Amino acid sequence: MTSASADFPAMVQVPEAELTSIVQRALARMGLSDAHVQAIAKVIVAGQRDACQSHGVYRLITCADAVRAGKVRLDAEPTVRATGSPIVQVDAQFGFSPLAFERGLPALVEATRRHGLGALVIRHCFHFSALWPEIEAITAHGLAALALTPSHAWVAPAGGSQPLFGTNPIAFGWPRPGPNPYVFDFATSAIARGDLELHRRAGQPLPEGCGVDADGEPSTDPVAVARGAMLAFGGHKGSALSTMVELMAGALIGDWTSRESLTFDDGAGVAPCHGELVLAFDPAAFADGDQATQTARAEQLLDSITAQGARLPSQRRFAAREASARQGIAVPVELWHDIMALADLPSDQGTPR
């Protein structure tokens, strides 16, 4: 661990292996089984490594809250059903989602290679992670992927004012020749729930168009919007996509919609509990015998985006990842103290091992 930098907020730089063991220790102290500890630590540390503050080690606090509320099964053993069809079904047994995804991934990859496309259905999981770690785990096998999941009912449909949809993220990935795939992962709400919380805590107004108050009137007051409803990005189009997420990653797969998840939460305020749908595509099966052209065409498209000065969706994340590999993973000092406390380690003395 290097000392705090002069940046604001002050950061400590922690080597990845060290941060991982601290996060694992904190998770183990919550009573999670070793399999869950390993799987959750991996995605939380990956988020921090990529400078996604909202999906980094801060999520240890989300985990702790969910564990404290007593709904998550700490030692849930996900069951995988893979029958040779393109559809792989995992029951997370009301545990956290990362282990369920990990357990289903090999069967998804196999089904996709065999059939050209495959689907991974995860049911009954508590979900607090970003989707891009899952997408990247699939593109690492040379497959393309699309993932959808509901959340808690916080978002009103376009033209309405009552919360119905979750922030319902959509994530997509395409494998590229280099180390980094093309990946996007965004909420279909105009603003992420975490951003709403940040604005509320900072007492800052939201951008226009992010929400309505309890009377259905447009509002930029984060407190009023939290009592009213958030809005989808891009008007009726984003709202339609959010509906699709509820239908495909809720109704279709036989798991809860965002409203049912919020009802189940019953005021506990913890991570939503629902399902997830992940589709995977084997480029080889679609290429019509010419994967070289397929790859070249995709690369030309992506290069034409960056060549005109536009950014690819995960470019900033990949840059942070490189910096983390060189300098260690940056953790805001205040958060560092929090996670060291969760791990029951002294945070004011050298490097804990």
Add this chain to the structure above:
Amino acid sequence: MTSASADFPAMVQVPEAELTSIVQRALARMGLSDAHVQAIAKVIVAGQRDACQSHGVYRLITCADAVRAGKVRLDAEPTVRATGSPIVQVDAQFGFSPLAFERGLPALVEATRRHGLGALVIRHCFHFSALWPEIEAITAHGLAALALTPSHAWVAPAGGSQPLFGTNPIAFGWPRPGPNPYVFDFATSAIARGDLELHRRAGQPLPEGCGVDADGEPSTDPVAVARGAMLAFGGHKGSALSTMVELMAGALIGDWTSRESLTFDDGAGVAPCHGELVLAFDPAAFADGDQATQTARAEQLLDSITAQGARLPSQRRFAAREASARQGIAVPVELWHDIMALADLPSDQGTPR
């Protein structure tokens, strides 16, 4: 045919069977084979029936232009490759797309029922139709569907200013118990290309955020935007979705991106030539043995949208469809004269048969 109404623009009301035979006659006169005439007439008349002026009988003019440019094969016989895998591949042989879709549909439905999900890849088609007729043809079999297709490179990526993406529509459908499915079909550009043309012809400014001029500056001037670039809806999120469409319905399937399609067009200004990717999902295979709950959950979600006064994406279209069944299909008088001329029929005397 009833007489023109007092509405503005003046309309003639034409029974569906009659409009179909006029459209078929016009298409046959262009030299299209009977199979293409039947398939194209069906989607064009369906568009007019649903009061989609931009995808109704007006498209006869688009067809005529494309035929005149000499690139479309008028008697192309699509070839279908269905090998028992979930992926059905159709080569449209450089004909118009509706026949290729029709020819591939039975194999897609069979593959989807067999495997739980399926993909229809169409290559080498000239595409001018909306995607919802295809989506509705799939939901009519009780399946859910997602369709993607590129177009011509008119849209700049978020943060850029050079045209690269097509208007790249995304369409989705979910089967419902009643006659009408849940369906959306929208361009990932902020405004449809047809709307840009309408604004240009009417000399009206575009809404904010639809495009940039040739210098990359935001502009509401339709002429300047046509020379510069259109923008995606919803900022970087819409731009990411548009990238996904190029990757999945271009690179993945081994067919042209929107830029290649525009290069092939080479100033002819006709319908784009490229491929299409359609995914289908059998709800029964995902329901985990409980389709009644699956349906009830979806219906409850959709009812919760309309119950709060919000509209479902295709509601207006379905209302027009009902009105057309009662009163005949409304065609603007000027357009009526145009299509009667294309069919070589007198448009100023009673009903032509």
